[in-house]
Amino acid sequence: MSDATTQLVAPRRLRVAIYAADPLRRAALRRLIANSDHDAADTTEAADVLLCDGDCRSTEARPFVTLGGTDTGQAGLLAPDADANQIDAALRAVAAGLIVRSPGAEETGFAAMKETDLQMLLTPREIEVLSAIGEGMTNKSIARRLNISLHTVKFHIESLFRKLGVRTRTQALAKASERRRIETVEL
Amino acid sequence: MTDQADVLAQLSNALAARVAAVRGAIVAIRLPGERHLSGTLWQPDVVVASEQSLPKRNEFELIMPGGSAQGGTVSAKVAGRDPGTNIALLRLAQPVSLPPLVSGPAEAGALALAFGADGVGGTSVRMGAINQAGPEWTSSAGGRIDQRIVLDIRLARAEEGGPVLNAAGARLGITTFGPRAEVLVIPAATIERIVPALLRDGRIARGWLGVALQPVGVPDALHDEAGQSSGLMVMSIVDGGPAAKAGIVAGDIVLTVNGTPTRRLRRIATHLASESIGRNADLRVIRGGRVLSVQAVIEARPPA
Numbered sequence: 001m002s003d004a005t006t007q008l009v010a011p012r013r014l015r016v017a018i019y020a021a022d023p024l025r026r027a028a029l030r031r032l033i034a035n036s037d038h039d040a041a042d043t044t045e046a047a048d049v050l051l052c053d054g055d056c057r058s059t060e061a062r063p064f065v066t067l068g069g070t071d072t073g074q075a076g077l078l079a080p081d082a083d084a085n086q087i088d089a090a091l092r093a094v095a096a097g098l099i100v101r102s103p104g105a106e107e108t109g110f111a112a113m114k115e116t117d118l119q120m121l122l123t124p125r126e127i128e129v130l131s132a133i134g135e136g137m138t139n140k141s142i143a144r145r146l147n148i149s150l151h152t153v154k155f156h157i158e159s160l161f162r163k164l165g166v167r168t169r170t171q172a173l174a175k176a177s178e179r180r181r182i183e184t185v186e187l
Numbered sequence: 188m189t190d191q192a193d194v195l196a197q198l199s200n201a202l203a204a205r206v207a208a209v210r211g212a213i214v215a216i217r218l219p220g221e222r223h224l225s226g227t228l229w230q231p232d233v234v235v236a237s238e239q240s241l242p243k244r245n246e247f248e249l250i251m252p253g254g255s256a257q258g259g260t261v262s263a264k265v266a267g268r269d270p271g272t273n274i275a276l277l278r279l280a281q282p283v284s285l286p287p288l289v290s291g292p293a294e295a296g297a298l299a300l301a302f303g304a305d306g307v308g309g310t311s312v313r314m315g316a317i318n319q320a321g322p323e324w325t326s327s328a329g330g331r332i333d334q335r336i337v338l339d340i341r342l343a344r345a346e347e348g349g350p351v352l353n354a355a356g357a358r359l360g361i362t363t364f365g366p367r368a369e370v371l372v373i374p375a376a377t378i379e380r381i382v383p384a385l386l387r388d389g390r391i392a393r394g395w396l397g398v399a400l401q402p403v404g405v406p407d408a409l410h411d412e413a414g415q416s417s418g419l420m421v422m423s424i425v426d427g428g429p430a431a432k433a434g435i436v437a438g439d440i441v442l443t444v445n446g447t448p449t450r451r452l453r454r455i456a457t458h459l460a461s462e463s464i465g466r467n468a469d470l471r472v473i474r475g476g477r478v479l480s481v482q483a484v485i486e487a488r489p490p491a
Binding site for chain 1: 218219222237239240242273324325326327329344363364365366367368369371395396397398399400401402403404405406417419420422438440444452453455456459
């Protein structure tokens with residue numbers, strides 16, 4: 001079997017190198033890769049495909065999938081909030097030599113500045129609770145750290161879930177890190 | 188019947204004449220993988236392109252109008268990039284002759300022609316109505332765009348950055364993609380305003396405080412004192428930047444900048460235009476449950 005043929009057959013289990021500036025986001029993507037039965041590769045050389053949060057700096061010969069970022073003709077371009085199934089499907093497709101675009105990826109053009117949407121803003125307390133969830137803390141230890149009752153922690157978490165439109169802690173973390181990426185303003 | 192055919196033939200001839208008039212201003216910018224992007228000759232030695240789609244490199248090969256037979260392939264250095272207005276400039280080593288084009292106004296409903304490079308020295312053409320000709324706007328990167336011009340035209344990726352003419356043959360600007368592949372025009376007025384500074388400095392200086400912020404709700408207990416229900420919480424601070432020098436710390440919630448509530452981001456962007464560098468920014472912040480006032484001196488944003 002020639003090298004070219006080998007490359008065109010997508011292995012069942014892919015080695016994926018992940019690039020994300022935000023450590024929370026990187027951790028979330030690592031988990032997602034593991035849940036899809038792929039292995040995280042530490043270096044580009046050891047990877048079959050690259051997964052980049054936003055623009056990939058690499059001009060690698062290896063195919064890469066970006067979550068958001070510019071369409072520079074890379075193999076895969078998904079929306080920044082693509083879900084686990086879409087990311088898995090895209091990684092397998094680009095490893096098989098296909099090109100992947102999603103309708104949501106079209107949101108990346110030259111756009112007007114957005115004003116803050118006041119509806120679903122998190123409060124500083126909710127952000128503290130969220131970052132504690134990100135550290136894997138239980139409700140009990142969150143209550144202890146923030147010096148509030150268990151009841152109040154549950155109240156904050158319910159409010160967080162409602163504002164983010166999610167049902168689980170993992171979803172809340174993914175959604176919040178995505179929102180943070182979109183909403184973060186640099187002045 | 189003959190009359191109708193004549194009208195169409197006249198329109199067709201007029202369109203072909205427009206193409207002939209602008210052809211000499213359209214270049215192809217070579218990209219890896221046999222692809223290209225379009226650029227518009229703006230001055231005899233300056234090509235304007237769409238910043239967002241130009242890879243981050245210092246030098247590009249350009250296929251000049253006429254292709255290898257005439258203009259051939261030349262290399263051009265990137266002379267400046269401004270993500271704020273989405274303008275990138277490429278400088279040619281040798282000036283070339285430029286077709287005489289004047290800039291003109293955009294009106295909703297008027298016809299527009301969008302041109303691109305075909306990658307072998309020729310021109311591709313699209314025609315459609317000007318879908319919107321709105322007021323000036325601020326881009327997400329903080330640049331001021333003189334007019335919101337949207338075209339009712341579909342464009343190929345390779346055609347982005349080519350010139351747009353109105354029916355009278357006046358140059359409206361260059362094309363770029365907005366969200367959902369909407370085709371926008373970077374107005375000629377914006378390009379003319381930005382080009383001299385961009386050629387001189389390689390970038391457009393913007394005011395900078397050196398903070399990354401996230402919108403948050405103001406805690407209920409502080410609504411009255413703060414006088415508003417949202418603010419921007421400081422997530423990180425650049426070491427040695429203006430905010431750091433002013434004593435801003437992570438967790439501070441910025442309520443206003445020079446009196447403008449932080450939810451009015453477009454207004455805030457105008458407070459940080461290039462003229463603001465060296466001036467004071469008055470920040471009202473919530474820290475430790477109290478509202479206080481902090482002054483920072485605006486500096487120029489360091490190069491990325």
